[in-house]
Amino acid sequence: PRRVRVHHLRQAKERGEPITMLTAYDAVTAGIFDEAGIDVLLVGDSIGNTMLGYSGTIPVTVEEMIPAVRAVSGAVRRALVVADLPFGSYEASPEQCLATSVRMFKEGGAHAVKLEGGAHLAEHVALLTRSGIPVVGHVGFTPQSENLLGGKRVQGRDDEAAERLVGDALAVAQAGAVAVVLEMVPAAVAVRVSEVLEVPTIGIGAGSDVDGQVLVWTDMAGMTSWSPRFARRFAELGAELRGAAQAYAQAVRGRTFPAAEHSFE
Ligand code: KIV
Ligand code: NA
Secondary structure, three states, X not given: OOOOOHHHHHHXXXXXXXXXXXXXXXXXXXXXXXXXXOOEEEEOOOHHHHOOOXXXXXXXXXXXXXXXXHHHHHHOOOOEEEEEOOOOXXXXXXXXXXXXXXXXXXXXXXXXXXXXXXXXXXXXXHHHHHOOOOEEEEEEOOHHHHHHHOOOOOOOOOHHHHHXXXXXXXXXXXXXXXXXXXEOOOHHHXXXXXXXXXXXXXXXXXXXXXXXXXXXXXXXXXXXXXXXXXXXXXXXXXXXHHHHHHHHHHHHHOOOOOOHHHOOO
């Protein structure tokens, strides 16, 4: 399969073909999603909540991200691999942002990075772009700023906040971002951003009139009992996996596993 490249994202928007994106944190799932034809795999800092057992994304470090990025980029043949820049690893300066992004590329094998924030990060995005690193923006609800935003809340609800959101998305796009994630924003605001930007918008809790969709894979697959309102559970893998583990335990206890065909003479 031909690799997905950043210019394909722009082409998809021009043709009105929705871009598909999922998170992945390891080689096994990345290989499955790549074979399924998912266009973009995001090694999200949601690895904190989903895989590392943290309460959020804020504790996640570059050292924790890099092995996951390497696992995912090593497993894909087609998908574009985007690495999240974790909290505290890029905000201070464009130079800090570049240094961390270079690690995601050299040590992780990423094809692009994603950072949270708007106009105040335009210089960061511009430096990365000049350095050959494609950047995906992320505005609306940005989990790394959860403490400032006052919890998991829809952003851009009133006119002033909506204007600010459009301005932030435009600022990162004009600085060179190849796509912008819109998280938890009113559908009407997401439509406006998508009309204003030439590069694709990728929504999560942003309605259907955006240029692509992203979900955390464990939400998409129903791995956990709770999932956010904006996610659809396309399977009940958690229940399926629990059933498999129970069946295995029962077979071991009943001595029906291993059978002759699993044993060596
Ligand atoms: O870390 C993540 O999973 C994300 C997506 C929700 C966009 O940033
Ligand atoms: Na993230």
